[in-house]
Amino acid sequence: MFTPYPSERSRDLGERVEAFVREIVIPYEKDERRTSHGPDHSLTTELRGKARAAGLMTPHILPDGSHMTQLETAAILKRSGLSPLGPVALNTMAPDEGNMYLLGKVANAGQKRRFLEKLVSGEARxxxxxxxxxxxxxxxxxxxxxxxxxxxxxxxxxxxxxxxxxxxxxxxxxxxxxxxxxxxxxxxxxxxxxxxxxxxxxxxxxxxxxxxxxxxxxxxxxxxxxxxxxxxxxxxxxQGFRYAQVRLSPARLSHCMRWFGSAVRAHEIACRYAVTRQAFGKALIDHEGVGFMLADNQIDLQQAALMIDWCARELDTGSMATTESSMTKASVADALFRVADRCVQTMGGMGLSRDSIVEQVFRETRAFRIYDGPTEVHKWSLAKKIKRAVQAAAQH
Missing domain, CATH: 2.40.110.10 (Butyryl-CoA Dehydrogenase, subunit A, domain 2)
Known part of the structure; x- marks a missing residue:
């Protein structure tokens, strides 16, 4: 489901991040320190210690303090999201990721030393x-x-x-x-x-x-x-509203990146379940009602991946990408929720059980349709721009 790596350095990091999440982070998904208000301080610290030991702390920020391109960042953050705990471990989660980006762009040298450095190191939230x-x-x-x-x-x-x-x-x-x-x-x-x-x-x-x-x-x-x-x-x-715009589009997009990874993981689990679970004399996936849902998932995931990369490229040109990020946020949030919903439906009772991470992915992607602007607000903003464009064209 992941699009090709845009560079060799993103390939190296992306492969390491994916292996780390799958091999080290995923086993922690059963940890009792995952509370109703997020992983506790002990679990967060332990996970970050492992990421630091693997040389993967805040992987999208380079040793000199500069950021990878947004397109490269997408390749990393998508894979960090393969577990809901992945962004916590790797320090790519919200709101820290967006706040680090903002401070990197706006803070003065003293503020960067006092506030930004301890965020990038993963020592503080x-x-x-x-x-x-x-x-x-x-x-x-x-x-x-x-x-x-x-x-x-x-x-x-x-x-x-x-x-x-x-x-x-x-x-x-x-x-x-x-x-x-x-x-x-x-x-x-x-x-x-x-x-x-x-x-x-x-x-x-x-x-x-x-x-x-x-x-x-x-x-x-x-x-x-x-x-x-x-x-x-x-x-x-x-100038607070202006600085909020500096943070807004990249933060919206990084939400899309992380939750994309979670939806990919849920789809993988649902596919394995559908291939191995038998009902009415054949595997679930051989029933069109199930197989078609998984096919729709694959379509939604591919389209979401391409939209994320499209918006990332626009940001990499230096554009604020306000329109593009609104389009991407609205489209990707709704698509990933559809994916998660189909995964739950495919797995039946197991999809509703917290024995599977699919249930959490469903809840997280539902919240994603609200966070960083509800879908309806983004569409309303886009509609206003359409109206202005039509009115401007009519005056010429």
Whole structure:
């Protein structure tokens, strides 16, 4: 199901990553340290120790700190996702992967030494504090609804607000807080870097969600008079939304890469089951109702792989790839959920059982249709662009 390697260095790393996940990581899928809010600190540390020993920690970031191309990264991250624990072990998971990318692009030298280096080494995790409670009218898919505020007081910034569904907040050591700054009718935002844990950032609870692959779960958080100095500002004041766009398209795409690997794994398991399981005098796969589902899976997976690579190539040209990443996120998320759903259906009761990782892949890919923008928001954005293009053409 994987597309050809784009380079020799990606081939070398990709083959090593795949072997590591299949041989070392997959046996941990039965580990009792996998909790309802993600693998605990002990399991995460143990897995990362093994990745570090194998020379595979954060494999898509090169020793000099530069990134592989997005197309090369796709070849690596797809394979890291062959187990839900793969990205945790290899430090290619969300939100850290996206946060490392953002810091690499925007942070100054001092911030990189203080925050980025320990993320790249896998010694620390991070959290991105943007989403807010819907009941309070806070920001979700529409970031302009941002309610958390930051204002200058003396030589410091004072930040107040509430955040929701903050992935990885529990146990994170690096925080990126998005807060409303600026004045007037135009909503502006600034990003702030914060050492965690911090007494002014209080985790109210971990939200019980359908997925459980990410360490630290998804937290509701109160930020109460958080005081930070000017050197905590990431980039420039009032440029938070612009920096979010820097992070957004690559982060959307890396979600597609990782979950693609999980869907490939589920398909492999379902295919083996369908070939070996007998019913009504023949193997399940010989019944068209089952065989056709697996054929549809193969089609969806191939199309998803090609869309991921297409968007990666566009990002590698230097484009923000906003349209391409929306198209890819909407298409791939829905396709991978169809794949996982067919795997469950093929396996019947075994597909519903947590004795098989297929059940978790189904839950994770369902959540994927919401994370980093619901499918409907991406389609709405694309429809607006279609409308503008038609109106512009009509004026000429």
């Amino acid at each position: 991070s959290a991105f504090f943007m989403t807010e409670p819907a009941a309070e009218g806070g920001a979700g898919s529409d970031p302009s609804m941002l309610q958390t505020t930051a204002h200058r007081e003396g030589g410091e910034w004072v930040i107040n607000g509430r955040k929701a569904f903050i992935t990885g907040a529990q146990g994170a050591e690096v925080g990126i807080v998005m807060a409303r700054t600026g004045t007037g009718d135009t909503v502006q935002a600034t990003m702030f870097l914060v050492d965690l844990p911090h007494p002014a950032i209080r985790i109210e609870c971990l939200i019980d969600t359908i997925d459980n692959s990410m360490p630290g779960g998804h937290a509701s958080v109160t930020i109460d008079n958080l005081r930070v100095p000017d050197d905590s500002v990431l980039g420039e004041v009032d």
